[in-house]
Amino acid sequence: MDDQGTPTDPARRSRTSGIDRALQILDILTERHQPMTAYELAKVTGAPPSTVYKLIDELQERAMLSRGSDGRAWLGPRLMRYGLAYRARMSAFGEAERAMFALNERVGEMVQICARDEGMMQVVAMAEGTGPFRVTSDVGTRVPLNWTASGRLLVGHLPDEARLAVFRACARPSNTGLAETDPEKLSRMAHRDFHDGLSVQIDTSEDEVACIAAPIRGLDGTCELTMSVVMPKHRVQDRFDLIARAVRDAAFSVERALGLHHRG
Template sequence: MQGRQTLKKPAAGNVGERMARSRNTGTPGNTDHQTQPAAPPKDEAANAPRSRTGAIDRVLQILDGLQHANRPMTAYEIAQTAGAPASTMYTIINDLVDKSLLTRAADGTIWFGPRLYRYGLTYAHSLDYLAIAAEEMQRLSADVEETVQICGREDGMMIVLQMAEGPGHFRVTSRVGSRVPINWAASGRLLVGHLDDGEREDFFRRYGQPSPTGLAETRPDVLSRIAQESFAARFALQIGESEASVACLASPVCNVGGECVITISIVMPENKAKQGIDRYSAAVRDAAARIEDRLGWRAGA
């Protein structure tokens, strides 16, 4: 009959196999657990965005490495600098080259690509204060016939944002995009001059570094005091601290909140700076004030 056929006794060998499987798994009698696939990890969904973020981090390591080196590098050098697997970096670099974010020279070295330059131009054009600062930079350079720079802060570094070279033979090693530790430069001290006493001292303790000339101040408390005094005077001077026989005279450009956003500075030979300190300090202060006036950042502007 149909009912009796469904109750057919399984073969002894099959029962033995089932018992063996039960002993191996610790699951008494029930074999359904043996055929079900393993459940996916609970954080499987979280792994996807983490992987994407990792790729972005690798891209930033490549770009930051090139900026820090300030020269073209081989893919192997970039990987070594980032401490990343070479195969991973090669793949990412090839993708970035294909998309014109990086370029590869005939010798195989890697550098920033034209697409990054276009992005940078678009960003710069959106910043009115840099456009106005550039005009005043050119005006100041023509007035004093010296190299003038616009500088900003990037973490613990001072970065040259714009530069107008003077007409003479004097040339400075820092170019647009150059970065130096913030305690080496007159502009660097001004860029943190608006911070509270504790913040300034903590900042210099974290980021201060000895300079190649050995003349840069590194004591956090002293740097904090100098930064405060320079900011209050709207003028900072450094001579030979980052580069021998080179002087920098800087003035802060502050927003309506009193924060130093950028600086404008004259970079010139040490002997000329000492001989004309009054003239040059007044000129750089006036240039900073004009930028603030044009942006409506000065009181009563």
């Protein structure tokens, strides 16, 4: 029986649990960026090794996972098909990628496109800068929303209560210890940054690193993606006005190309 006294299907509960565990395995491999043994996956998930071994076999049979010669599990080719199909439908992404390379050429700094993945911000595309400056984030990197300028923008369009609930659930200290963690402050910052069309972070995700980001909005006015310039902190003072204008223009160019006019 469920909470309303309605009979529930034990087989469905079991199947749902299996799906959740399979997704957990896929998420862990994606986040770790490396193949793992069934034993390692069992330790991370807290699931019985026998369950994980069985799931890996089933996922491998369906090409959702692959196995190397050492027996370690890795993401399978079927996932690429899903990812490409999803990406092909994201017309905003194609326009954003073109704008990313144009912005990268214009400012000579690293440029990233980011999207929201539940309580995390994820880098979905990146163009390296022309100098030796590098950051640890790469395509696929996920960090909590409260660590980054882009993370705040990606929830800035939400109603007050929804925005507050997101930060209550996901905010946590950054590695530098400088990221804001108070949900109410974060909610106000996200709202302000989104409506200003610009968000800035310095040292909150990585030491000596600054990020200047602008939202890319969809048909309904929500923040679908962000365009951001990632650069050394010491160059921000001299280049801030140029970078802020350029990243805003790049984000707006994507919206214009899609026939959107949220910002005039």
